[in-house]
Amino acid sequence: MSVFRYTHAIVCRMPKSFKTNALGVEDNVDLELARKQHQNYISNLRAIGLDVIELPPDENHPKCLFVEDTAIVCNGSALICKPSEPSRRNEVDYMRNILKTELELPVSEIKDEAAMLDGGDVLFTGKEFFVGISSHTNEAGARAVAGAFPEFPCSPVKIDGDRHLKCLMSMAGPDVICVSSDPCAQDALKRIENLATFRYKTLTVPNVEAANVLYANGTMFFREGLPESSKIFEEKMSHMDLKPLTFSEVAKAKGYLSCCSILVRKTKHLKKIM
Numbered sequence: 001m002s003v004f005r006y007t008h009a010i011v012c013r014m015p016k017s018f019k020t021n022a023l024g025v026e027d028n029v030d031l032e033l034a035r036k037q038h039q040n041y042i043s044n045l046r047a048i049g050l051d052v053i054e055l056p057p058d059e060n061h062p063k064c065l066f067v068e069d070t071a072i073v074c075n076g077s078a079l080i081c082k083p084s085e086p087s088r089r090n091e092v093d094y095m096r097n098i099l100k101t102e103l104e105l106p107v108s109e110i111k112d113e114a115a116m117l118d119g120g121d122v123l124f125t126g127k128e129f130f131v132g133i134s135s136h137t138n139e140a141g142a143r144a145v146a147g148a149f150p151e152f153p154c155s156p157v158k159i160d161g162d163r164h165l166k167c168l169m170s171m172a173g174p175d176v177i178c179v180s181s182d183p184c185a186q187d188a189l190k191r192i193e194n195l196a197t198f199r200y201k202t203l204t205v206p207n208v209e210a211a212n213v214l215y216a217n218g219t220m221f222f223r224e225g226l227p228e229s230s231k232i233f234e235e236k237m238s239h240m241d242l243k244p245l246t247f248s249e250v251a252k253a254k255g256y257l258s259c260c261s262i263l264v265r266k267t268k269h270l271k272k273i274m
């Protein structure tokens with residue numbers, strides 16, 4: 001079974017505070033439209049067979065929509081992250097409870113007090129991990145990923161600028177990395193190619209916003225409204241089910257497709273944490 005086959009998705013409903021307080025929004029967010037786009041996102045996750053767990057909105061945490069930063073789930077277990085922003089620690093506490101009680105996953109914690117780890121900096125290829133070393137995640141955070149999932153190679157990758165690694169690239173399918181033509185993304189890709197234990201194909205798109213796609217259960221979701229990149233997806237990835245999603249309002253808060261869900265595959269034999 002493909003590692004990109006999932007049974008569940010965890011999402012969080014959008015709080016009213018998202019409109020003005022999420023990630024320093026510069027443009028005016030149409031909250032009603034943003035919620036409609038997010039609900040469509042959730043509906044499409046259900047359409048590919050996922051049991052979606054919807055967390056209630058938390059007005060005290062405008063970024064609660066971006067659940068990806070709170071935990072890494074892989075191979076039947078979870079690692080609780082340590083977001084770089086202390087204000088997001090309560091989101092982590094809530095996610096820990098959901099993973100333990102709702103999904104009954106074994107959960108590990110980061111013991112190094114100096115560690116910083118945002119889930120948006122963790123790229124799992126299906127065979128190995130790459131962890132972006134950025135303003136959000138440090139090497140201690142990368143070591144925590146390596147320790148939590150020792151069955152997979154794990155390499156730290158320096159990221160220039162303040163974006164997460166998965167803003168620059170993401171998995172578009174088995175062994176296929178979708179990456180932006182942006183110089184920062186290309187530099188990160190070269191570092192990954194030098195560090196990689198396995199070989200990957202690359203799919204390069206001209207729009208920075210298009211580099212983050214979401215591949216799950218044989219379907220690749222991508223940002224609608226970026227015609228140059230959409231054409232590349234349609235030409236190069238025509239062998240799989242493609243689904244464009246409108247995400248313009250969420251994107252105003254620097255939100256991208258993968259950051260709005262945590263994907264989980266529950267197995268009968270869960271990994272034990274020693």
